[in-house]
Amino acid sequence: MAEEFWRWKENRWTSPETTWKGARTVTCGVDVGSVSTQAVIMADGELYAYSNMRTGSSSPESAEKALKWALEGTDLTRDKLAYTVGTGYGRVNVPFANRAITEIACHARGANFMYGPTVRTVLDMGGQDCKAIRCDEKGKVVSFLMNDKCAAGTGRGMEVFSELLQVPIEKVGELSFQVDQEPPPVSSTCVVFAKSEASGLLRAGWPKNKVLAAYCSAMAHRIFTLLERIGVEKDFAITGGIAKNVGVVRRLEHELGLTVATPKVDPQIAGGVGAALFAKTLVEKGKA
Amino acid sequence: MKEIDVFRQWNRKRHEYATAWQKRTGGKVMGYFCTYVPEEILHAAGVLPVRVLGSHEPQNVTEPHIFAMFCPFCRDCLAQGLKGRYKYLDGLMIAQSCLHIRQAYTSWIKHVPVGFSYYLCMPHKVQSRRAYPYLRGELEAFRKAVEGWTGKQISDKALREAIAVYNENRRLMRELYDTRKQAEPPVSGEEVMEISLAQQMVDKREHNEALRKLLAALPRRKRDRPAGTRLMIIGSEDDDIDFLHMVESLNKEQYPATFVVDEHCTGSRYFWNDVPEDKDALMALSRRYIERPPCPTKDWEERKRIPHIMKLARDFGAQGAIVMQQKFCDPHELDTVAIRKELEKQGIKTLFLEFDVTVPIGQFRIRVEAFLETLKQEDLF
Numbered sequence: 001m002a003e004e005f006w007r008w009k010e011n012r013w014t015s016p017e018t019t020w021k022g023a024r025t026v027t028c029g030v031d032v033g034s035v036s037t038q039a040v041i042m043a044d045g046e047l048y049a050y051s052n053m054r055t056g057s058s059s060p061e062s063a064e065k066a067l068k069w070a071l072e073g074t075d076l077t078r079d080k081l082a083y084t085v086g087t088g089y090g091r092v093n094v095p096f097a098n099r100a101i102t103e104i105a106c107h108a109r110g111a112n113f114m115y116g117p118t119v120r121t122v123l124d125m126g127g128q129d130c131k132a133i134r135c136d137e138k139g140k141v142v143s144f145l146m147n148d149k150c151a152a153g154t155g156r157g158m159e160v161f162s163e164l165l166q167v168p169i170e171k172v173g174e175l176s177f178q179v180d181q182e183p184p185p186v187s188s189t190c191v192v193f194a195k196s197e198a199s200g201l202l203r204a205g206w207p208k209n210k211v212l213a214a215y216c217s218a219m220a221h222r223i224f225t226l227l228e229r230i231g232v233e234k235d236f237a238i239t240g241g242i243a244k245n246v247g248v249v250r251r252l253e254h255e256l257g258l259t260v261a262t263p264k265v266d267p268q269i270a271g272g273v274g275a276a277l278f279a280k281t282l283v284e285k286g287k288a
Numbered sequence: 289m290k291e292i293d294v295f296r297q298w299n300r301k302r303h304e305y306a307t308a309w310q311k312r313t314g315g316k317v318m319g320y321f322c323t324y325v326p327e328e329i330l331h332a333a334g335v336l337p338v339r340v341l342g343s344h345e346p347q348n349v350t351e352p353h354i355f356a357m358f359c360p361f362c363r364d365c366l367a368q369g370l371k372g373r374y375k376y377l378d379g380l381m382i383a384q385s386c387l388h389i390r391q392a393y394t395s396w397i398k399h400v401p402v403g404f405s406y407y408l409c410m411p412h413k414v415q416s417r418r419a420y421p422y423l424r425g426e427l428e429a430f431r432k433a434v435e436g437w438t439g440k441q442i443s444d445k446a447l448r449e450a451i452a453v454y455n456e457n458r459r460l461m462r463e464l465y466d467t468r469k470q471a472e473p474p475v476s477g478e479e480v481m482e483i484s485l486a487q488q489m490v491d492k493r494e495h496n497e498a499l500r501k502l503l504a505a506l507p508r509r510k511r512d513r514p515a516g517t518r519l520m521i522i523g524s525e526d527d528d529i530d531f532l533h534m535v536e537s538l539n540k541e542q543y544p545a546t547f548v549v550d551e552h553c554t555g556s557r558y559f560w561n562d563v564p565e566d567k568d569a570l571m572a573l574s575r576r577y578i579e580r581p582p583c584p585t586k587d588w589e590e591r592k593r594i595p596h597i598m599k600l601a602r603d604f605g606a607q608g609a610i611v612m613q614q615k616f617c618d619p620h621e622l623d624t625v626a627i628r629k630e631l632e633k634q635g636i637k638t639l640f641l642e643f644d645v646t647v648p649i650g651q652f653r654i655r656v657e658a659f660l661e662t663l664k665q666e667d668l669f
Contacts, residue, residue, distance in 0.1 A: 104658035105668065138669050141662045146655060278668050287667050
């Protein structure tokens, strides 16, 4: 089978330090997004294990698979999970979840844990949408803004580009800086139109990296306008898959004139982390 | 509830209602765009005014006739005309409000000619004392045109009677809205939308009768879900019952919410103020339409809509506001910024949404749920 450049690597992780044994509350957060699904397990509010994989055609199945994989290799079983919160696009279709909470609330809560309580603005750059969230010191949402009905500036758009240019998606960001001069951004904001524009640039003799630079720059610019509408207050954190693309992140930092907070863990699991933390609070408050 | 079902039936079977009315009474039916049309004059001439609304279905007939960046509502309305859904209309008219809806009107009468059409020049500059005699003059001309069309004289007595019927209707609607001030409103926003849409397409005497029955029955009514977060909905034309239904049927343990008041031209702006007492009936009508809660196309230079909205929010105890508009509606787009700012200043959080012909339920749902979470998150922190 030919290489599929857009296929980002699925992964799982178990904490070498934290153990669930002896923990008062073990909770789970499952974020079923339009592109990826994460199952995050926390023991007394500390990260214990997680899985991160592509969402399949069925949300319940994706949730099941993600949980199974997160538990794999651990001696933890699902009956030990005190409470599970589902979030993301498929949040109401997580069969084993006790409650569903929006990914907007979960990303803000997750970012608060992952980047610290000084975070006031969170940008969740997901698979098919993009959310700018303002929050307080507890990670509680104050206001938010979402992009409208278009996949430009999202993970899916980046997947389309990596496939078009035959560049593994993990390398897109890094290669986009290997240009003599920063090119102007592609002008189309629609993924499909941007793709045809990029094809035109390639035909005109542009090297791949330059096209990547033009696309990363267009994405950064588009996100910048979304952020401008809601206003950015420091600290500023990015969650979701695109947070791992330095080509977009650095260019966005440049436009904003500020530095993005560095995550302690994979930024793609923020929604799941927030969900697991909410699960813990609900258990502690006797709401479970 | 059967007292509400009657309105729902009228709204859902609007064309059947109008054709049956036509057959029953032998009277003429006038389709109209925009709520600045002085319906009282039509009613006095025995004409049934029917507001033209869209059907919320994707369509492929308006592209050659109206810009794609004109609002989805005006395109949806025109589509109804081009598809022949309003074939029974004897006349079609508009009172000047915005360019987009006027294009729907002019394109309609060009491609689907009707027996009688009328463009009423409702002034934009309503905040001028010269607007009163100006509109009175336009109303006089309109009255004559309707007389010529119907072959009937419109007496002052008939005009006064029509004004009384319409004012009664407005009073009853405000009484219905008053019930929503209760801690547990007996009606949902979705139900009220059915009632106020029906109001714009059925004979006001019948609507009054049905409202009286409803108001008599409401004190005994208890809804099967808690009111939850009290929401206000503000914006342009809005007959998206599906959206209100979605919001009011979210998981009732987690996201209970009820629309307790609106500020739409398809809702409260349509009926909020009465025709005042005036020995000159046409001047009375002029005053009513000049002084009504304004459409943003006419709310200039002073923004009178904002204090009106703030008063509604206070009186009805709104905790959050959904500010919506038809996509590409420039007048509302301009107003939205100032409205949201003022609401937020008063501690009422807002969520802004742009509506299209069909409602993207999934995408709106996440926004609404997250918005409700920002209003009530106590259990999560």
